[in-house]
Amino acid sequence: MNTKIATILLLASATTLAACSKKAPEQLPPPPAETAQTTQPTPQVQPTGPQVGSQQHFAAAVGSSTTVYFDTDRYNIDSQDAAALQAQAQYFARYPQVTFTIEGHADERGTREYNLALGERRADSAKNFLVSLGVDPNRISVVSYGKERPVALASNESAWAQNRRAASVIIN
Amino acid sequence: MTKKLLLLLSAALIAAPATAQDLGAPIGEGQPVESIAVEGDDADGPLRGTVTDESAWSDIGIAIPAFATDRERPTPANADGTGALGREVARVITANLRNNGLFKPVGPDSLPQPSFTQITAPAFSTWSGRSAEMLVHGYVRARDDGKLVVGCYLYDVALQDELVREGWVVGPADWRRAAHKCSDLIFARLTGESPFFDSRIAYIAETGPKDRRVKRLAVMDSDGANHRFLTLGSATALTPRYSPDYSNILYLSYVDGNPRIYVYDIGSGKQTLVTENRNPTIAPRWSPDGQSILYSMAVAGNTDIYRVPATGGQSVRLTSNPGIDVGGSYSPDGRKIVFESDRSGSQQCYVMDADGSNQKRISFFGGRCATPEWSPRGDQIAFTRIAGDFNVAVMNTGGGNMRVLTRGWQDEAPTWAPNGRIIQFFRTEKNTGRSGIWQVDLTGENERRLPTPVDASDPAWGPIRP
Numbered sequence: 001m002n003t004k005i006a007t008i009l010l011l012a013s014a015t016t017l018a019a020c021s022k023k024a025p026e027q028l029p030p031p032p033a034e035t036a037q038t039t040q041p042t043p044q045v046q047p048t049g050p051q052v053g054s055q056q057h058f059a060a061a062v063g064s065s066t067t068v069y070f071d072t073d074r075y076n077i078d079s080q081d082a083a084a085l086q087a088q089a090q091y092f093a094r095y096p097q098v099t100f101t102i103e104g105h106a107d108e109r110g111t112r113e114y115n116l117a118l119g120e121r122r123a124d125s126a127k128n129f130l131v132s133l134g135v136d137p138n139r140i141s142v143v144s145y146g147k148e149r150p151v152a153l154a155s156n157e158s159a160w161a162q163n164r165r166a167a168s169v170i171i172n
Numbered sequence: 173m174t175k176k177l178l179l180l181l182s183a184a185l186i187a188a189p190a191t192a193q194d195l196g197a198p199i200g201e202g203q204p205v206e207s208i209a210v211e212g213d214d215a216d217g218p219l220r221g222t223v224t225d226e227s228a229w230s231d232i233g234i235a236i237p238a239f240a241t242d243r244e245r246p247t248p249a250n251a252d253g254t255g256a257l258g259r260e261v262a263r264v265i266t267a268n269l270r271n272n273g274l275f276k277p278v279g280p281d282s283l284p285q286p287s288f289t290q291i292t293a294p295a296f297s298t299w300s301g302r303s304a305e306m307l308v309h310g311y312v313r314a315r316d317d318g319k320l321v322v323g324c325y326l327y328d329v330a331l332q333d334e335l336v337r338e339g340w341v342v343g344p345a346d347w348r349r350a351a352h353k354c355s356d357l358i359f360a361r362l363t364g365e366s367p368f369f370d371s372r373i374a375y376i377a378e379t380g381p382k383d384r385r386v387k388r389l390a391v392m393d394s395d396g397a398n399h400r401f402l403t404l405g406s407a408t409a410l411t412p413r414y415s416p417d418y419s420n421i422l423y424l425s426y427v428d429g430n431p432r433i434y435v436y437d438i439g440s441g442k443q444t445l446v447t448e449n450r451n452p453t454i455a456p457r458w459s460p461d462g463q464s465i466l467y468s469m470a471v472a473g474n475t476d477i478y479r480v481p482a483t484g485g486q487s488v489r490l491t492s493n494p495g496i497d498v499g500g501s502y503s504p505d506g507r508k509i510v511f512e513s514d515r516s517g518s519q520q521c522y523v524m525d526a527d528g529s530n531q532k533r534i535s536f537f538g539g540r541c542a543t544p545e546w547s548p549r550g551d552q553i554a555f556t557r558i559a560g561d562f563n564v565a566v567m568n569t570g571g572g573n574m575r576v577l578t579r580g581w582q583d584e585a586p587t588w589a590p591n592g593r594i595i596q597f598f599r600t601e602k603n604t605g606r607s608g609i610w611q612v613d614l615t616g617e618n619e620r621r622l623p624t625p626v627d628a629s630d631p632a633w634g635p636i637r638p
Contacts, residue, residue: 073518075473108605111542111556111584112630113411113455114512114519116424116431117468117475117496120452124473143430144452144470148408153382155602 053098055170062087067167068126072160073110075121077129085126088168089133099171101141102126107160108147119144126166141171194407194427196400198441204638205349205370210323210339212292230273232362235304235329236266238280239322240288245314249344254320257347258312261322264351265308265358268369268395272594273618274359278304291325296332304329308358312347319343324354326361336361348397349637356636366591369394372634373587373596374412374421375609377401378627382605387629389423389436394589394633396623402436411455414634415462415482422446422456422465433467435482447480447487455499458482459506466490466500466509477511477528490528501546501553502526503569510534510544510553510569521555523569534571543585548635549592552614556584556597564597564612577616587633596622598629 050056059066065084068077077085092098104123106115123142131137152159239258250257259280266279284298291309299307307327314320323339338357340350349370356367377390389402389409403409403425410431412423421436433446433453446453446467454475457466465482468475475496480487491497495515502509510523516533521541524531535541539559546553546569557565557574562582567574582600589595589611596611599621607629612619622628 073514108582108600109558111519111558111562113468113498114496114514114542116410116452116454117470117498120470120475121473121496124470128473142473146431148385148387148410150383150605153603153605 052095053170053172055172058091058098058100058168058170061091066169067165069161070122070164070166072107072164073118075118075125077125081126082129085129086133089130089135092130092135092139096136099139099141101143101169101171102130103149103167103169104142104144105149105151105163105165105167106147107163108150108155109160110147112146112148115146116144117146119146122164122166126168194403194405194409194425195436195441195443196402196404198437198439203343203346205346205353206341208321208339208341210325210337212325212334212337231276232306233276233278233304234269234306234308234358235278235283235299235302236262236269236280236308237283238262238285239310239312240286240291241311242288242313247314247320247344248318249320249347254312254314257320258310261310261312261347261351261354262308264348264395264397265355268352268355269358271395271620273613273620275306275362278302291323294327294332296327296329299329306335306358306362308354310354315341320347320350322347322350322354324350324357326358348393348395352394365593367636368589368591368594370637371590372398372414372418372637373609374414374423374632374634375598375624375628376410376412376630377624378607378629379405385605389421389425390624390628391421392624399625402438411630411632413456413458413632415458416460416635417462418634418637420482422458424454424456433465435465444484447478457500457502459502460504461506466502468498468500477509479526488528490524491531499543501544503546504548504550508546508569510546512542512544512555519558521553521571534569535567535574536571537567537574545586545588547588547592548590552592554586554588554595556586564595566595566614575616577612577614578610578619580610583610585630587631589633590635596631596633598631600629 065087068081068084102123104119106118127140127142150163152162239261241254241258245254247254262280266277269275269277291311307329309325311323319341321341325337326335328335340353342350352370355369360367371394374391377388378385380386386405387408388405392399407425407427410424412421424431425434431452431454433456434443436443451469451471453467453469455468465480468477475498476491477497477500478487478489493515495513497513500509500511507526512519513522519540519542520533521535521544522531522533539557542556544553544555552566554566557563562584563576564578564583564586565576580599581602583597586595586597594611594613598607599610600607607627609622609628609631
């Protein structure tokens with residue numbers, strides 16, 4: 001669990017504003033795409049690299065798109081969220097054995113119980129969007145942490161924006 | 173001295189192993205305190221009448237010298253015997269009154285020690301020279317069965333007359349309860365208000381950095397004493413609520429990875445899910461009679477409020493709105509429920525009948541209205557007012573007369589004292605995320621932090637103990 005959190009934290013802080021940017025392949029060019037509609041860079045899998053079904057593998061494939069962000073008190077999927085979830089959907093289409101949890105979060109400016117409900121709503125919203133893109137709902141778990149697990153620790157607009165999120169986490 | 177036992181107690185404590193993985197050892201809840209008649213001067217009966225003006229109480233000087241003992245005896249309650257225990261009892265009473273901004277108490281450490289015979293025949297001349305208007309006397313006596321008899325007397329110094337007296341039989345481990353009962357007796361007699369000191373608080377103990385906060389279920393007496401952790405901290409625990417009879421605590425735990433409400437039996441240490449359901453359940457509340465439980469459940473992302481019998485069984489859905497409906501707090505007569513909903517676009521407070529009918533918004537004063545809690549007196553609703561910062565505020569049951577009581581950065585989740593005169597809440601610091609339990613009275617003037625061994629949140633004040 002700690003490594004998962006650490007991974008999300010790193011990704012969130014390093015690439016918050018780069019939700020639409022694509023990560024360049026690190027070493028080899030990608031293998032031929034298995035599905036015709038895939039235009040994303042696909043992960044190169046090496047004996048020493050992250051294993052399929054690990055969070056590292058997922059993060060290497062979709063970059064900052066593991067997480068989508070929301071406006072205050074909102075849970076709608078905007079265009080930036082949609083692009084990130086499309087990247088996720090392509091990954092999950094390519095690796096149909098992978099199951100995952102969407103963790104819904106809120107910033108600290110809501111009350112504890114309301115934020116638990118709001119986090120649930122956000123995670124469910126991300127789930128519904130992935131399902132609409134063809135991901136089997138049985139592969140997706142949803143859990144809300146409300147405001148209990150912030151990734152950005154300050155009490156300011158920038159930190160709150162990073163904490164209002166739904167993060168997809170691979171189930172190992 | 174004449175004594176009459178009013179109640180016989182069974183001492184059976186059921187021991188059972190804790191089964192869930194995050195639970196500590198069960199603590200039990202002790203025994204009811206037994207009242208006992210104590211002797212006094214019955215020549216003219218106790219005086220009637222109370223001081224009802226709040227500004228008048230705060231100025232009453234009360235002397236609380238050490239309680240006497242008839243005979244110095246050893247007791248498990250104090251290593252130095254019953255005499256030293258009598259001094260401790262007076263200290264607890266003094267701290268209770270002082271910490272709550274009630275009266276002007278002077279404690280045993282700066283007062284002469286009355287003899288045992290003076291307890292029922294005070295040396296009034298000694299006390300009138302000390303600007304004490306009221307005088308508390310009492311005694312501690314160890315019985316042969318190991319139990320303690322504590323007598324408590326309140327005298328009016330100017331009138332040189334007894335106002336009230338009462339006695340209690342407690343086990344040595346429960347000696348502080350006698351001090352709280354005596355505090356309640358004094359408070360109730362002088363103010364005409366209901367008592368509140370002999371009560372307990374369930375809360376969440378917090379440790380660790382903001383992004384890896386450990387949150388454990390904990391309980392303590394109303395003055396912070398007798399503190400216990402009930403869970404170990406491997407799973408996040410949130411939002412506890414004591415049952416009206418103190419036998420159970422409702423709380424949220426992530427022990428299975430998801431937020432779910434459990435009913436924790438304090439005596440046996442066993443816990444059960446509030447409802448067998450795969451959906452997350454949050455925001456548990458008891459009905460005033462302890463027969464029903466309110467909880468909020470998210471189905472397909474949408475949270476609504478449900479009611480289930482405390483013994484289990486069929487749940488009844490009370491709200492069915494596409495907005496978030498959450499929480500809920502019964503009126504003391506059990507006929508209405510105040511809850512929060514964002515159906516209007518932001519968190520606001522609503523009242524409905526206990527069956528879910530007649531849902532009406534009551535908060536229209538700008539800002540948001542969250543975590544409403546109905547006063548045990550029935551006349552007011554406390555809530556978290558969100559207008560940038562979080563503040564604790566009260567309003568009448570129709571939403572009128574809104575008054576903001578606190579001015580912290582984030583003051584959240586009010587809970588009422590059993591007598592409806594004091595509100596506890598938790599205050600979170602900006603940036604650090606550190607939190608503590610605070611309390612404020614209805615004037616908003618007497619605000620203080622409660623001592624807890626570690627950071628604290630989500631206080632839930634239980635009723636007066638049996």
